Amino acid sequence: MDQSEVDVVGEEVAAxxxxxxxxxxxxxxxxTRRIQGAVPLYTTGVVSTEMLYAASLANADYIFGNIGRALPAAPPRVRDDGRARARAGMPLAAVMAAYRVGGRCLWEHLADAATTAGASAAVITRAASDMWLVLDTYTQNMADGYREEITAQAVALLRQL
Structure with missing residues (x-):
């Protein structure tokens, strides 16, 4: 595939x-509904439905606003979400499960949109690659923020001893 074909594919993915x-x-x-259905801790109020919706919306906006373009680093808010989940006492495994469910939800919509648009295999492949790259970066940054908060809590607890 030459550069002009790559540019056209990127434009179609961005569209x-x-x-x-x-x-x-x-x-x-x-x-949000799917995450609450698949990860029961998200229905206990530890993380409110409004907070989960806000995170889901930010993820969708960021992913769909950037696929097909140069992919920027994850925004600092993602790390803050990880810290907030740690402060709330949400286990990292549950947060990671929510990210997987949310990612699958977004991928299904992206795949449906690509199919409806009659997108080529090159467009679908690039869209998937971009989306999963962004989601992987997001997840890593969230987990880093989570671990930073857990470490800070442990250090604070040790100082109290």
């Missing part, structure tokens, strides 16, 4: 992202 960005509120609501 899919733009299309899905217009639906991000609905997608975030659906992902």
């Amino acid at each position: 899919l992202g733009t299309r899905l960005l217009r639906e991000s509120n609905r997608l975030a609501q659906e992902c």
Whole structure:
């Protein structure tokens, strides 16, 4: 594939992202419901539905706003979300499970949009690659923030001894 073909593929992927960005509120609501259905700790109030929705919306906006373009680093808010989940006492395994469920939800919508648009295999492959790269970066940054908070809590506890 030459550079002009790569650019066209990127433009088509970006167009899919733009299309899905217009639906991000609905997608975030659906992902929130799916996460609460799959990860029971998200229905206990430890993390409110509003907080989960806000995180789902930010993830959808960030992913669909950036696929097909140069992918920036994850915003600092992602690390803050990890810290907040640690402060709330949410186990990292549950947070990671929620990210997987949310990622699967967003991927299904991206795949549907690509199929509906009659996207080529090159576009679908690039869209998947971009989305999973962003999600992987997001997840890593969230987990780093989570671990930073747990470490800070442990250090504070040790200082009290």
